[in-house]
Amino acid sequence: MLFLFLKVDKGLEDKANGVQLMKPMPELDQLLAKAKAKDVFGTKMRSVIWEANEQGIRDVVAQQILFAQQIINAGLVPIIEPEVSIDSPEKAQAEIILNRELMSQLDNLHPSHYVMLKLTLPEQPNLYADTISHPNVIRVVALSGGFPLMKACEKLSENDGIIASFSRVLTDDLYADQPQNEFDAALAETIEPIYQASRT
Numbered sequence: 556m557l558f559l560f561l562k563v564d565k566g567l568e569d570k571a572n573g574v575q576l577m578k579p580m581p582e583l584d585q586l587l588a589k590a591k592a593k594d595v596f597g598t599k600m601r602s603v604i605w606e607a608n609e610q611g612i613r614d615v616v617a618q619q620i621l622f623a624q625q626i627i628n629a630g631l632v633p634i635i636e637p638e639v640s641i642d643s644p645e646k647a648q649a650e651i652i653l654n655r656e657l658m659s660q661l662d663n664l665h666p667s668h669y670v671m672l673k674l675t676l677p678e679q680p681n682l683y684a685d686t687i688s689h690p691n692v693i694r695v696v697a698l699s700g701g702f703p704l705m706k707a708c709e710k711l712s713e714n715d716g717i718i719a720s721f722s723r724v725l726t727d728d729l730y731a732d733q734p735q736n737e738f739d740a741a742l743a744e745t746i747e748p749i750y751q752a753s754r755t
Contacts (some may be wrong), residue, residue, distance in 0.1 A: 560634065561590045563626070564600040573606025573649075574615050580622065597632035598673065605641045607648035612637075616656040620663075627668045632693065634739035636673040641700045647678035657686050664691045673720055675700045680713035687716040696720035704745060708752040718753040725749075 563586060567575040577600060580586075590598070602615045615637045622631040637657075641647050657672070664670070671729060672695045674683060687695045697714070699707040699721040707724055709715065728741040 557724075558596040559594065560597045560599050561586075561595050561657060562600070563598045563622075567601075567603060570605060570637070572611030572614065573604070573608030573669070574611035575603040575605070576614060577614040577617055580608075581693075583622070583625060583689075584629065587626060587631060591630050595631060597634055598626050598637060599673070600675075601636040601638055602648050604637055605643050605654060607643075607652055609652055612649065612652045613656050616653070616660050618709035620660045623670050624664075624668070627670075632669055632671060634671045634673050634696075634703055636698070638673075638698060639675040639701060640701060641675065646675075650677045650679070650682055651684075654682055658689070661686070661689050661691050668691065669693050671696065673698055674717075676702065676707065676710040676714065676717075681715055683717070684715070694718070698722070699724035705748065708748045712755050713750040715755055719749045721749055 559583055563580060563583060565578040565580055568578055575608065578707060600619065602619060604612055604615060619637055623635055626633040632641045637653060639646055640654060643649060658753050669691055671693050672686065674695060676697050677683060683695060686692060697711055697717050701723060702710065704724045707721060711719055725745055728745060729738060
């Protein structure tokens with residue numbers, strides 16, 4: 556079965572409080588109505604966390620949940636993506652704060668409202684175990700975030716119940732005008748370790 560997802564965010568605001576919130580989406584309702592009419596299953600929207608700033612991370616999660624409610628009300632499933640930068644010197648602490656804020660906000664969702672989460676692979680293995688098992692969470696997927704392929708796969712294999720949703724690392728060995736056989740071989744070579752790491 557094919558599930559279609561639509562990226563709905565309009566990009567990022569300038570950094571404030573150690574994070575980048577999403578820009579306003581004043582036409583979101585109209586976009587969601589069109590997506591629903593085209594049998595789109597869900598949406599994707601991305602924020603970025605650079606520092607372990609409690610207020611900034613709280614604002615990121617609150618904004619993501621606010622838009623998620625709007626998306627749910629339109630009959631779609633939102634992917635909430637508060638990416639923690641792998642270049643942040645405060646990555647581990649930022650992830651602890653993020654996990655706490657996610658759990659707090661998820662607990663406020665109606666029991667019939669469901670979301671997916673797309674998260675940076677954490678420094679502490681299985682940090683998001685409670686988030687994964689939360690009754691309002693359909694699935695938690697991991698972004699590669701700029702990690703090299705094998706590092707991303709190593710970290711993915713350390714986290715039970717998370718599967719890959721890699722994009723950046725997936726295209727590392729692909730390029731325009733690449734012969735079809737080379738393209739297919741490079742893609743297969745990349746997908747295999749991702750698949751194996753997702754089986755944990």
